[in-house]
Amino acid sequence: MGATVTRARTTRGEPAAPGGAPEMVQLLTPDGKRIDSARDPYGTEYTVDFTDQEYHKLYHDMVVIRRLDAEAEALQRQGELGIWASLRGQEAAQVGSGHALRPQDMAFPTYREHGVLYCRGIDPIMPLGLFRGVDQGGWDPSKFKFHMYTIVIGAQTLHATGYAMGVAKDGKVGGDDGEAVIAYFGDGATSQGDVNEAFVWSSVYHAPIVFFCQNNQYAISEPIERQTRVPLHQRANGFGFPGIRVDGNDVLASYAVTKAALDQARRGQGPTMIEAYTYRMGAHTTSDDPTRYRLAGEVEQWQAKDPILRLRTFLAEQQIAGDDFFQQTDAEAKAASQELRERVLALPDPQPVQLFDHVYPTGSAELDQQRAQFSAYLESFEGGAH
Amino acid sequence: MAELTTYRESVAEGIAREMRRDPAVVCLGEDIGAAGGVFKTTVGLYEEFGPVRIRDTPISEQAIVGAAMGAAMTGLRPVAEIMFSDFLACCWDHVANEIPKVRYMTGGQVTVPLVIRTANGGGLGFGAQHSQAVENWAFAVPGLKVVAPATPSDVVGLMAAAIRSDDPVVFFEHKGLFASKGPPAPPEHLVPLGQAACLRTGTDVTLVALAATVPTALAAAERLTAEGVSAEVLDLRCLVPLDMRAVLESVARTSRLVVVEENPYQGGWGGTVASIVADEGFELLDAPIRRVAAACVPLPFADRLEDAVLPTVDTVAGAVRALAAY
Numbered sequence: 001m002g003a004t005v006t007r008a009r010t011t012r013g014e015p016a017a018p019g020g021a022p023e024m025v026q027l028l029t030p031d032g033k034r035i036d037s038a039r040d041p042y043g044t045e046y047t048v049d050f051t052d053q054e055y056h057k058l059y060h061d062m063v064v065i066r067r068l069d070a071e072a073e074a075l076q077r078q079g080e081l082g083i084w085a086s087l088r089g090q091e092a093a094q095v096g097s098g099h100a101l102r103p104q105d106m107a108f109p110t111y112r113e114h115g116v117l118y119c120r121g122i123d124p125i126m127p128l129g130l131f132r133g134v135d136q137g138g139w140d141p142s143k144f145k146f147h148m149y150t151i152v153i154g155a156q157t158l159h160a161t162g163y164a165m166g167v168a169k170d171g172k173v174g175g176d177d178g179e180a181v182i183a184y185f186g187d188g189a190t191s192q193g194d195v196n197e198a199f200v201w202s203s204v205y206h207a208p209i210v211f212f213c214q215n216n217q218y219a220i221s222e223p224i225e226r227q228t229r230v231p232l233h234q235r236a237n238g239f240g241f242p243g244i245r246v247d248g249n250d251v252l253a254s255y256a257v258t259k260a261a262l263d264q265a266r267r268g269q270g271p272t273m274i275e276a277y278t279y280r281m282g283a284h285t286t287s288d289d290p291t292r293y294r295l296a297g298e299v300e301q302w303q304a305k306d307p308i309l310r311l312r313t314f315l316a317e318q319q320i321a322g323d324d325f326f327q328q329t330d331a332e333a334k335a336a337s338q339e340l341r342e343r344v345l346a347l348p349d350p351q352p353v354q355l356f357d358h359v360y361p362t363g364s365a366e367l368d369q370q371r372a373q374f375s376a377y378l379e380s381f382e383g384g385a386h
Numbered sequence: 387m388a389e390l391t392t393y394r395e396s397v398a399e400g401i402a403r404e405m406r407r408d409p410a411v412v413c414l415g416e417d418i419g420a421a422g423g424v425f426k427t428t429v430g431l432y433e434e435f436g437p438v439r440i441r442d443t444p445i446s447e448q449a450i451v452g453a454a455m456g457a458a459m460t461g462l463r464p465v466a467e468i469m470f471s472d473f474l475a476c477c478w479d480h481v482a483n484e485i486p487k488v489r490y491m492t493g494g495q496v497t498v499p500l501v502i503r504t505a506n507g508g509g510l511g512f513g514a515q516h517s518q519a520v521e522n523w524a525f526a527v528p529g530l531k532v533v534a535p536a537t538p539s540d541v542v543g544l545m546a547a548a549i550r551s552d553d554p555v556v557f558f559e560h561k562g563l564f565a566s567k568g569p570p571a572p573p574e575h576l577v578p579l580g581q582a583a584c585l586r587t588g589t590d591v592t593l594v595a596l597a598a599t600v601p602t603a604l605a606a607a608e609r610l611t612a613e614g615v616s617a618e619v620l621d622l623r624c625l626v627p628l629d630m631r632a633v634l635e636s637v638a639r640t641s642r643l644v645v646v647e648e649n650p651y652q653g654g655w656g657g658t659v660a661s662i663v664a665d666e667g668f669e670l671l672d673a674p675i676r677r678v679a680a681a682c683v684p685l686p687f688a689d690r691l692e693d694a695v696l697p698t699v700d701t702v703a704g705a706v707r708a709l710a711a712y
Contacts, residue, residue: 108456135493136490136491136492136493137491137492137493138493140492140495141459141492141495141496142459142495142496147459147496148488148491148492148496150484152479152483152484155452155479155480155483155484158448158449158452158453158455158456158480159452159453159455159456159459159484160456161449161452161453161456162449162452162453162454162455162456162457162458162459162464163456163457163459163460164456165453165456165457166456166457166459166460166461166462167460169412169438169457169460169462170460170461193448194448194449194452194479197444197446197448197449197452198449198452200444200446200449201443201444201446201449201453204444357490357493357494358489358490358492358493358494359489359490359528359529360489360529360531360553361489361494361497361552361553362551362552362553364627365580365627366626366627366628
């Protein structure tokens, strides 16, 4: 995708004088008005220059992933999935940053990054297989450059840091075609030791990494005030690299800021933290009931900042897209969700003996023995193996 | 007589051999560079391989093993040092939840060949938080391999096997053995994981030992010879894979079994050895299985008290004596 990012400085130094600097980088207002360019506190200026087709693609992907996400949530409610962590409200942060990744860039997601997964070209049924319990997810992380969903909060930031150090050691950093790594995590994860250690290490080793924090305001029930007394992006300065807050409900700004940060990393200019300021419109997971800890009025305020609606308003007002396109996109999203549902319900149950697979890459005599015992047990039932 | 070498020097020798052989091997840990390691187990590596392959790291145990996992995903073979095995508790999420699960959870698509080296065990009076024998912690986690050498030559041979293994390996170096000496490893020395060593043959009782309990068991066996008791001593070398065939074959010869372990009796690895022998070798036994293990208390600082907690030649000999008379 094409975009222009103008950097007003050549070296990364102190933030520019804060006077007049906007609170966060924004290129599309909640009411769909385009801002030509925006500057971060360090003096970097961001803009985007998309073709109509590229705008269509961003809109399409956000609409489709929201629809697929809703379908997954419905499947869970109907007992077809064990659990689901909805991304609703965070489509712009994920689709924007996901499209900013180049094919060679490696992403380390949490369990909520369905939008980034979609942008990486992974079959969207994959995480549903995981949460249906029929497989472990199944995508090849090295093929799609998208690691497995990491469930333990914040752990993936250290895996990403080590991966980035490996990329640097292999000499794949330093030019415009270099590799970069992005670690996704949430506001709650910033309280984890892992994440703080990842910041220290990435800074000290000048690792080619972008820390993409989706501040969706809640860690299950705990509001952001329970995690921090300073804006999260400001923490980066203390670790020795820039921290930039972007409007996470603005797909254009999310794209532009992520692309610039990834390019800094791939060129060997070190880490960046991005705080994508957004809101988790749904529950933490299907096991959670957010009405117990937050007010409906708050949710309504964020509804007015909806990431898809604002892009739609912009595209319509600028005549970049018309009703035909919007109707067609909705129809495509609906068809994709129906197909997803049918395919999920048709997923085969796993064979019981598979549980012994892939524990040790070079095998294990103990597990071979246990597998043989278990197979014999299964075959002892009338009619053979179950 | 060939020159002897120390267990301590053999750690660096074992790593150096693999680093010369395979450019993908890198080391990371605290004070492993110019300082040569706080136990001097990495002396010479920084000078030979430089700061890119021998990384002094910030004091971040989670990051040492967490980053090792990420680095392994890029094709490197990281050797990560956790200074004291007690500090594995600081990074247990990565040791127990991340590294050993990634292969399983990606359906076999991601393999993380890495070694976590750590100085384990007591006997040096380092107190409750720097003396524990925690090999049973790692033993309890499917997906890890667990190695604990007892001799300088085995340190080199098992290090080679551990680094070349595609499995994640926790490699316990025993603090109490660093100064011990033995014949140096021959060139190209490789000890496959999961093969116990019979260090002394006997007919009356089998002593199964690991790491620092190996010399304890050997000394007890020597003492018992004068009393007319013939003890066989097996060094397990690894807990995963666990060479139970060697144990059962030995018990078939001796019909008596004493397991000598440094970790606490409660939850110690000897419980698994005993249960497998009870399961698969009950008819071989002429007497109950005995376990000599550490008391279930934090390790005391005072050396006199520490001696009272850990298995000693006296306690092992006493257990064997009682069993021989059964």
